[in-house]
Amino acid sequence: EADIYQTPRYLVIGTGKKITLECSQTMGHDKMYWYQQDPGMELHLIHYSYGVNSTEKGDLSSESTVSRIRTEHFPLTLESARPSHTSQYLCASSGGYGPYEQYFGPGTRLTVT
């Protein structure tokens, strides 16, 4: 079992609210990722980080932002939630160089009403 944690697991929130999804890993991995997954669909990369103070946007355009102030912590923030943001958000991390295995957290199921 990978040591990567996400909170909250489930979140129902109203339109316009600011939310932060937390992701932490205790494996000392330098690379971390955020994916968005809708039911029955593939995972889409929305943000990634090579290390502290490094963040990049992924393939899927997202209105969310991320920060990487500490190696173990990679939070995702939505300044103003909308119903279109309803989805599952998965955090992952990997260590070493090149295409090493990514370990996934349990995910946050976000519903914006």
Added chain:
Amino acid sequence: KNQVEQSPQSLIILEGKNCTLQCNYTVSPFSNLRWYKQDTGRGPVSLTIMTFSENTKSNGRYTATLDADTKQSSLHITASQLSDSASYICVVTDRGSTLGRLYFGRGTQLTVWP
């Protein structure tokens, strides 16, 4: 365009039966192929990983095969159990980036009935 296609989209089998899931990909240059199991409401968990030179890899009742020439992979599950009910996702990594870019299939939703 780099893509990963999986079939069937969903599958129902009886407990104790075997099944095979398929994955076709166009990702290039190829680095490795992984099969993940994703339980409902959970993150994916890696089952097997195969590089270009490997054509089969087993993990308990799970056996994955890879044909890098035809860009096809399969995941065979033997003696299925109720706990095998999950989505099985084929993931291909390209070796053209230091990030280790992953390409995900949409998964095969497997349901095992008693």
